[in-house]
Amino acid sequence: NAGVTQTPKFRILKIGQSMTLQCTQDMNHNYMYWYRQDPGMGLKLIYYSVGAGITDKGEVPNGYNVSRSTTEDFPLRLELAAPSQTSVYFCASSTSSGPLHFGNGTRLTVT
Amino acid sequence: QQQVKQSPQSLIVQKGGISIINCAYENTAFDYFPWYQQFPGKGPALLIAIRPDVSEKKEGRFTISFNKSAKQFSLHIMDSQPGDSATYFCAASNIQGAQKLVFGQGTRLTINP
Numbered sequence: 269n270a271g272v273t274q275t276p277k278f279r280i281l282k283i284g285q286s287m288t289l290q291c292t293q294d295m296n297h298n299y300m301y302w303y304r305q306d307p308g309m310g311l312k313l314i315y316y317s318v319g320a321g322i323t324d325k326g327e328v329p330n331g332y333n334v335s336r337s338t339t340e341d342f343p344l345r346l347e348l349a350a351p352s353q354t355s356v357y358f359c360a361s362s363t364s365s366g367p368l369h370f371g372n373g374t375r376l377t378v379t
Numbered sequence: 380q381q382q383v384k385q386s387p388q389s390l391i392v393q394k395g396g397i398s399i400i401n402c403a404y405e406n407t408a409f410d411y412f413p414w415y416q417q418f419p420g421k422g423p424a425l426l427i428a429i430r431p432d433v434s435e436k437k438e439g440r441f442t443i444s445f446n447k448s449a450k451q452f453s454l455h456i457m458d459s460q461p462g463d464s465a466t467y468f469c470a471a472s473n474i475q476g477a478q479k480l481v482f483g484q485g486t487r488l489t490i491n492p
């Protein structure tokens with residue numbers, strides 16, 4: 269079982285560049301989430317989705333966009349990268365009332 | 380209203396000792412309190428979770444204690460082992476629907492052999 273797969277594992281971006289962080293899950297979970305993890309700050313919710321075609325903002329959505337065209341995929345888009353977006357990004361999925369299953373993260377540096 | 384505060388930031392315990400990590404929350408609507416364990420280079424993984432209708436939950440060497448009136452909960456690791464060395468996060472949310480977990484700041488636990 270692959271679970272939640274995130275690509276790429278590492279990425280360096282220049283200020284103003286754009287990129288898409290990919291996330292796919294093979295557990296047929298309806299719910300998917302994007303979190304960012306900064307040192308000493310825990311994880312903060314960026315966006316989440318309750319099913320294909322439905323997305324909503326979390327605590328820190330500014331500078332990001334998401335889409336959910338299929339149950340399996342939940343990509344996160346950064347349009348104009350800024351140094352403040354340097355972080356480790358985690359995608360997760362769950363059933364309703366089930367535990368979150370996290371991927372292994374994408375470490376992004378914006379310089 | 381949405382914060383979860385976790386302490387300590389780091390903790391060093393001798394092998395065989397008891398590790399204790401504490402969390403406090405503000406939002407009384409939260410009804411699900413999980414603890415996640417994270418190893419370097421990996422995503423967090425659920426360790427143990429509790430609902431507010433019980434004051435304690437034990438799974439092996441791991442125990443959650445929950446104090447609803449004080450809005451506090453804690454993780455106790457008995458007979459701590461070097462393999463328990465990791466970062467631990469408490470979290471809180473509503474159990475139904477999308478679990479928009481609010482995480483604590485994390486505790487880096489080191490178990491000395």
